Amino acid sequence: MSALYLRVTDLGVRYGETVALQEASLEINQGERLALIGESGSGKSTMAMAVAGLLPRGASVIGTLDFPVLGHSLRLGRDVGVLFQDPDGSLDPVMSVGDQIAEVAMMHQGIGWIAARVHAAELLGHVQIARPLTRLNSYPHEFSGGQKQRIALAIALAGNPSLLIADEPSSALDTVVQRHVVNLLDELVRERGMTLMFITHDIALASERADKIGVLYQGRLVEFGPAAEVLGSPRHAYTRALINTHISLDTPHSKRLPEIDKAGLV
Ligand code: ADP
Numbered sequence: 001m002s003a004l005y006l007r008v009t010d011l012g013v014r015y016g017e018t019v020a021l022q023e024a025s026l027e028i029n030q031g032e033r034l035a036l037i038g039e040s041g042s043g044k045s046t047m048a049m050a051v052a053g054l055l056p057r058g059a060s061v062i063g064t065l066d067f068p069v070l071g072h073s074l075r076l077g078r079d080v081g082v083l084f085q086d087p088d089g090s091l092d093p094v095m096s097v098g099d100q101i102a103e104v105a106m107m108h109q110g111i112g113w114i115a116a117r118v119h120a121a122e123l124l125g126h127v128q129i130a131r132p133l134t135r136l137n138s139y140p141h142e143f144s145g146g147q148k149q150r151i152a153l154a155i156a157l158a159g160n161p162s163l164l165i166a167d168e169p170s171s172a173l174d175t176v177v178q179r180h181v182v183n184l185l186d187e188l189v190r191e192r193g194m195t196l197m198f199i200t201h202d203i204a205l206a207s208e209r210a211d212k213i214g215v216l217y218q219g220r221l222v223e224f225g226p227a228a229e230v231l232g233s234p235r236h237a238y239t240r241a242l243i244n245t246h247i248s249l250d251t252p253h254s255k256r257l258p259e260i261d262k263a264g265l266v
Contacts, residue, residue: 004068005030005163005195006051011063013046013055020046023063024221026214030069030162033189033196035206035227037242038216044199047216048165051197052082074163078108081156083166083185087148090155091140097124097151098136101158108159123154128184146177153185157192164189166198182209203242207231215239 006028013021021043028034036044049055051065053076067074074080084090092100101120105111111119117136124132127150129143140148149169156164166185170178186209189196200206206213206227213230215223215238222236234240 002029002031004028005032007064007066007068008047008051009064009066011047011050011065012061013043013050014060015056015058019219020059021050021216021219024216025063026212026221026224028195028197028212030195031190031193032211033186033198033209034212034214035210036197036199036214036216037201037203037206042216043219044216045167046219047214047221048167048197048199051163052076052080052165054082070162077104077159077161079161080163080165081159081161083149083153083156083164083169085168085172087145087152087172088140090152091148093140096137096139097143097154098138101151101154104155104158119158120154123157124151126157126188127151127154129154146173146181149173149177149181150184153181153188157188161194163195163197166196168199168201171201203231215242 004027008024008026011021011024012019024047026034036047038044046055050061051074053074055061065074067079070079076082091097098117098120101123102113102116105116105119106113109119121132121136124135129135129147129150140151143151164185169185170181173181182205185196185198198210210227212225213223213227214221215230215236217238223230223234223239230239231243234243
Protein backbone atom coordinates (compact mmCIF):
# COMPACT_ATOMS: atom_id res chain seq x y z
CA MET A 1 0.00 0.00 0.00
CA SER A 2 1.36 3.39 -0.96
CA ALA A 3 2.07 6.20 1.46
CA LEU A 4 -0.49 8.76 2.54
CA TYR A 5 0.03 11.89 0.43
CA LEU A 6 -2.67 14.24 1.70
CA ARG A 7 -4.95 14.29 4.71
CA VAL A 8 -7.68 16.94 4.77
CA THR A 9 -9.38 17.28 8.15
CA ASP A 10 -12.57 19.26 8.75
CA LEU A 11 -11.79 21.79 6.06
CA GLY A 12 -14.15 24.74 5.96
CA VAL A 13 -14.00 27.80 3.70
CA ARG A 14 -16.07 30.99 3.74
CA TYR A 15 -16.07 33.91 1.36
CA GLY A 16 -17.53 36.62 3.61
CA GLU A 17 -21.05 35.45 4.40
CA THR A 18 -20.96 32.59 1.88
CA VAL A 19 -20.10 29.22 3.36
CA ALA A 20 -18.47 27.46 0.38
CA LEU A 21 -17.20 24.33 2.14
CA GLN A 22 -17.94 22.70 5.51
CA GLU A 23 -16.27 19.96 7.53
CA ALA A 24 -14.69 18.23 4.54
CA SER A 25 -12.30 15.38 5.39
CA LEU A 26 -10.52 13.01 3.01
CA GLU A 27 -7.28 11.15 2.42
CA ILE A 28 -5.35 10.47 -0.80
CA ASN A 29 -2.37 8.16 -1.13
CA GLN A 30 0.65 8.91 -3.26
CA GLY A 31 -0.06 8.12 -6.93
CA GLU A 32 -3.84 8.01 -6.49
CA ARG A 33 -6.28 9.90 -8.67
CA LEU A 34 -9.14 11.66 -6.89
CA ALA A 35 -12.10 13.03 -8.86
CA LEU A 36 -14.29 15.69 -7.25
CA ILE A 37 -17.77 15.72 -8.70
CA GLY A 38 -20.90 17.72 -7.94
CA GLU A 39 -23.00 20.41 -9.49
CA SER A 40 -21.86 24.00 -10.14
CA GLY A 41 -21.40 25.92 -6.91
CA SER A 42 -21.09 22.80 -4.73
CA GLY A 43 -17.56 23.71 -3.57
CA LYS A 44 -15.30 21.65 -5.87
CA SER A 45 -13.00 24.50 -6.94
CA THR A 46 -12.91 25.85 -3.41
CA MET A 47 -11.72 22.48 -2.13
CA ALA A 48 -9.09 22.12 -4.89
CA MET A 49 -7.83 25.69 -4.51
CA ALA A 50 -7.68 25.35 -0.72
CA VAL A 51 -5.40 22.32 -1.18
CA ALA A 52 -3.23 24.22 -3.70
CA GLY A 53 -3.06 27.25 -1.40
CA LEU A 54 -4.66 29.37 -4.10
CA LEU A 55 -7.80 30.68 -2.42
CA PRO A 56 -8.48 34.35 -3.07
CA ARG A 57 -7.54 36.92 -0.45
CA GLY A 58 -10.39 37.36 1.98
CA ALA A 59 -11.37 33.70 2.05
CA SER A 60 -11.37 32.38 5.61
CA VAL A 61 -10.23 28.83 6.15
CA ILE A 62 -10.51 26.44 9.06
CA GLY A 63 -9.37 22.83 9.40
CA THR A 64 -6.05 21.26 8.50
CA LEU A 65 -4.16 20.03 5.45
CA ASP A 66 -1.29 17.60 6.04
CA PHE A 67 1.15 16.34 3.43
CA PRO A 68 2.95 13.57 5.35
CA VAL A 69 5.09 12.44 2.38
CA LEU A 70 6.46 15.94 1.86
CA GLY A 71 7.19 16.62 5.50
CA HIS A 72 6.47 20.33 4.92
CA SER A 73 3.65 22.47 3.60
CA LEU A 74 2.91 22.45 -0.11
CA ARG A 75 4.94 24.82 -2.32
CA LEU A 76 3.05 26.04 -5.38
CA GLY A 77 4.82 25.19 -8.64
CA ARG A 78 7.38 22.97 -6.93
CA ASP A 79 5.17 20.44 -5.14
CA VAL A 80 1.89 21.15 -6.88
CA GLY A 81 1.11 22.05 -10.48
CA VAL A 82 -2.30 23.48 -11.30
CA LEU A 83 -4.18 23.19 -14.57
CA PHE A 84 -7.19 25.46 -15.03
CA GLN A 85 -10.22 25.16 -17.26
CA ASP A 86 -9.18 28.04 -19.50
CA PRO A 87 -5.57 27.76 -20.68
CA ASP A 88 -5.50 31.44 -21.71
CA GLY A 89 -5.60 32.34 -18.04
CA SER A 90 -2.33 30.50 -17.39
CA LEU A 91 -0.43 31.50 -20.53
CA ASP A 92 1.38 34.80 -21.01
CA PRO A 93 0.43 36.06 -24.50
CA VAL A 94 3.67 38.02 -25.00
CA MET A 95 6.18 35.34 -23.99
CA SER A 96 7.18 32.33 -26.10
CA VAL A 97 5.86 29.03 -24.79
CA GLY A 98 9.42 27.70 -24.49
CA ASP A 99 10.40 30.60 -22.23
CA GLN A 100 7.28 30.11 -20.10
CA ILE A 101 8.03 26.45 -19.51
CA ALA A 102 11.79 27.04 -19.03
CA GLU A 103 11.15 29.80 -16.48
CA VAL A 104 9.18 27.46 -14.23
CA ALA A 105 11.78 24.69 -14.62
CA MET A 106 14.60 27.09 -13.66
CA MET A 107 12.72 28.46 -10.69
CA HIS A 108 11.72 25.12 -9.21
CA GLN A 109 14.34 22.66 -10.37
CA GLY A 110 17.40 24.87 -9.85
CA ILE A 111 18.67 24.27 -13.38
CA GLY A 112 20.30 26.79 -15.77
CA TRP A 113 18.76 28.40 -18.82
CA ILE A 114 20.09 25.96 -21.42
CA ALA A 115 19.09 22.87 -19.45
CA ALA A 116 15.70 24.47 -18.84
CA ARG A 117 15.16 25.06 -22.58
CA VAL A 118 16.10 21.45 -23.30
CA HIS A 119 13.66 20.36 -20.59
CA ALA A 120 10.99 22.62 -22.09
CA ALA A 121 11.38 20.94 -25.49
CA GLU A 122 11.13 17.51 -23.84
CA LEU A 123 7.97 18.54 -22.03
CA LEU A 124 6.42 19.92 -25.22
CA GLY A 125 7.14 16.53 -26.78
CA HIS A 126 5.58 14.74 -23.79
CA VAL A 127 2.38 16.74 -24.17
CA GLN A 128 2.39 15.79 -27.85
CA ILE A 129 3.21 19.09 -29.50
CA ALA A 130 4.78 18.23 -32.87
CA ARG A 131 8.28 19.58 -33.70
CA PRO A 132 8.86 20.71 -30.09
CA LEU A 133 12.28 22.29 -30.69
CA THR A 134 10.89 24.63 -33.35
CA ARG A 135 7.71 25.34 -31.39
CA LEU A 136 9.66 26.53 -28.32
CA ASN A 137 9.79 29.96 -29.94
CA SER A 138 6.09 30.15 -30.80
CA TYR A 139 3.60 32.28 -28.89
CA PRO A 140 0.32 31.06 -27.38
CA HIS A 141 -1.87 32.59 -30.13
CA GLU A 142 -0.13 30.35 -32.69
CA PHE A 143 -1.70 27.24 -31.12
CA SER A 144 -5.22 25.76 -31.08
CA GLY A 145 -7.30 25.56 -27.87
CA GLY A 146 -6.38 21.90 -27.30
CA GLN A 147 -2.69 22.61 -27.90
CA LYS A 148 -2.80 25.55 -25.48
CA GLN A 149 -4.29 23.32 -22.80
CA ARG A 150 -1.45 20.83 -23.37
CA ILE A 151 1.11 23.66 -23.15
CA ALA A 152 -0.49 24.76 -19.87
CA LEU A 153 -0.03 21.14 -18.75
CA ALA A 154 3.67 21.30 -19.72
CA ILE A 155 4.03 24.46 -17.58
CA ALA A 156 2.24 22.77 -14.67
CA LEU A 157 4.66 19.82 -14.95
CA ALA A 158 7.80 21.96 -15.36
CA GLY A 159 8.53 22.20 -11.65
CA ASN A 160 8.34 18.41 -11.45
CA PRO A 161 5.53 18.51 -8.87
CA SER A 162 4.32 15.48 -6.94
CA LEU A 163 0.70 16.64 -7.05
CA LEU A 164 -1.28 17.86 -10.03
CA ILE A 165 -4.58 19.65 -9.52
CA ALA A 166 -6.76 19.97 -12.61
CA ASP A 167 -9.88 22.10 -12.36
CA GLU A 168 -12.12 20.90 -15.19
CA PRO A 169 -9.14 20.82 -17.52
CA SER A 170 -11.12 19.93 -20.58
CA SER A 171 -14.61 21.35 -20.35
CA ALA A 172 -13.83 24.38 -22.55
CA LEU A 173 -12.74 22.06 -25.37
CA ASP A 174 -14.72 19.98 -27.84
CA THR A 175 -15.38 16.35 -26.91
CA VAL A 176 -12.65 14.72 -28.99
CA VAL A 177 -10.01 17.17 -27.78
CA GLN A 178 -11.31 16.78 -24.21
CA ARG A 179 -10.74 13.03 -24.29
CA HIS A 180 -7.28 13.58 -25.72
CA VAL A 181 -6.28 16.00 -22.95
CA VAL A 182 -7.70 13.76 -20.22
CA ASN A 183 -6.03 10.62 -21.61
CA LEU A 184 -2.73 12.43 -21.82
CA LEU A 185 -3.09 13.80 -18.30
CA ASP A 186 -3.79 10.32 -17.00
CA GLU A 187 -0.82 8.82 -18.86
CA LEU A 188 1.63 11.47 -17.63
CA VAL A 189 0.43 11.27 -14.05
CA ARG A 190 0.88 7.49 -14.05
CA GLU A 191 4.30 7.63 -15.71
CA ARG A 192 5.54 10.13 -13.16
CA GLY A 193 3.88 8.52 -10.14
CA MET A 194 2.13 11.80 -9.41
CA THR A 195 -0.95 12.23 -7.24
CA LEU A 196 -3.88 13.75 -9.13
CA MET A 197 -6.88 15.71 -7.95
CA PHE A 198 -9.25 16.57 -10.77
CA ILE A 199 -12.61 18.21 -11.01
CA THR A 200 -15.06 17.00 -13.59
CA HIS A 201 -18.68 17.29 -14.56
CA ASP A 202 -18.43 13.98 -16.37
CA ILE A 203 -19.37 11.06 -14.14
CA ALA A 204 -18.32 8.53 -16.82
CA LEU A 205 -14.89 10.11 -16.91
CA ALA A 206 -14.63 9.97 -13.12
CA SER A 207 -15.54 6.29 -13.19
CA GLU A 208 -12.92 5.54 -15.87
CA ARG A 209 -10.06 7.63 -14.55
CA ALA A 210 -10.36 8.01 -10.79
CA ASP A 211 -9.25 5.71 -7.98
CA LYS A 212 -11.28 7.69 -5.45
CA ILE A 213 -14.31 9.92 -5.84
CA GLY A 214 -15.53 12.74 -3.65
CA VAL A 215 -19.08 13.99 -4.20
CA LEU A 216 -19.79 17.55 -3.12
CA TYR A 217 -23.29 18.81 -2.49
CA GLN A 218 -23.99 22.33 -1.26
CA GLY A 219 -20.55 22.73 0.29
CA ARG A 220 -20.45 19.33 1.95
CA LEU A 221 -18.45 16.31 0.94
CA VAL A 222 -21.42 13.97 1.10
CA GLU A 223 -19.58 10.95 -0.19
CA PHE A 224 -15.94 9.94 -0.41
CA GLY A 225 -14.29 6.60 -1.10
CA PRO A 226 -12.91 4.22 -3.73
CA ALA A 227 -14.49 5.00 -7.13
CA ALA A 228 -15.96 1.52 -7.56
CA GLU A 229 -17.62 1.72 -4.13
CA VAL A 230 -19.01 5.23 -4.53
CA LEU A 231 -20.43 4.51 -7.96
CA GLY A 232 -21.26 0.83 -7.39
CA SER A 233 -23.08 1.20 -4.10
CA PRO A 234 -23.59 4.89 -3.42
CA ARG A 235 -24.69 5.64 0.12
CA HIS A 236 -25.98 9.12 -0.45
CA ALA A 237 -29.24 9.89 -2.25
CA TYR A 238 -27.59 12.70 -4.20
CA THR A 239 -24.96 10.35 -5.63
CA ARG A 240 -27.66 7.83 -6.51
CA ALA A 241 -29.67 10.52 -8.25
CA LEU A 242 -26.56 11.61 -10.12
CA ILE A 243 -25.86 8.11 -11.38
CA ASN A 244 -29.46 7.19 -12.13
CA THR A 245 -30.51 10.27 -13.96
CA HIS A 246 -27.24 11.15 -15.74
CA ILE A 247 -28.17 14.74 -15.17
CA SER A 248 -25.92 17.42 -16.48
CA LEU A 249 -24.02 18.82 -13.55
CA ASP A 250 -23.87 22.15 -15.37
CA THR A 251 -27.55 22.72 -14.80
CA PRO A 252 -28.07 25.41 -12.17
CA HIS A 253 -29.08 24.04 -8.80
CA SER A 254 -32.47 25.78 -8.75
CA LYS A 255 -33.59 23.85 -11.85
CA ARG A 256 -32.65 20.44 -10.57
CA LEU A 257 -33.50 17.65 -8.24
CA PRO A 258 -36.24 19.34 -6.21
CA GLU A 259 -37.03 16.03 -4.50
CA ILE A 260 -33.50 15.85 -3.17
CA ASP A 261 -33.64 19.39 -1.85
CA LYS A 262 -36.95 18.69 -0.11
CA ALA A 263 -35.51 15.63 1.51
CA GLY A 264 -33.06 17.93 3.32
CA LEU A 265 -30.12 15.63 2.77
CA VAL A 266 -27.36 17.86 4.00
P1 ADP B 1 -17.83 24.62 -7.86
O1 ADP B 1 -16.37 24.55 -8.15
O2 ADP B 1 -18.39 23.33 -7.37
O3 ADP B 1 -18.62 25.19 -8.99
P2 ADP B 1 -17.10 26.78 -6.06
O4 ADP B 1 -16.11 26.21 -5.13
O5 ADP B 1 -16.60 27.62 -7.19
O6 ADP B 1 -18.05 25.62 -6.63
O7 ADP B 1 -18.12 27.68 -5.25
C1 ADP B 1 -18.71 27.30 -4.02
C2 ADP B 1 -19.51 28.47 -3.46
O8 ADP B 1 -18.63 29.56 -3.15
C3 ADP B 1 -20.52 29.05 -4.45
O9 ADP B 1 -21.64 29.48 -3.69
C4 ADP B 1 -19.81 30.22 -5.04
O10 ADP B 1 -20.72 31.23 -5.49
C5 ADP B 1 -18.97 30.73 -3.87
N1 ADP B 1 -17.69 31.35 -4.31
C6 ADP B 1 -16.71 30.77 -5.02
N2 ADP B 1 -15.67 31.61 -5.20
C7 ADP B 1 -16.02 32.77 -4.56
C8 ADP B 1 -15.36 34.03 -4.37
N3 ADP B 1 -14.14 34.26 -4.84
N4 ADP B 1 -16.03 34.96 -3.67
C9 ADP B 1 -17.27 34.73 -3.18
N5 ADP B 1 -17.93 33.57 -3.30
C10 ADP B 1 -17.32 32.60 -3.99
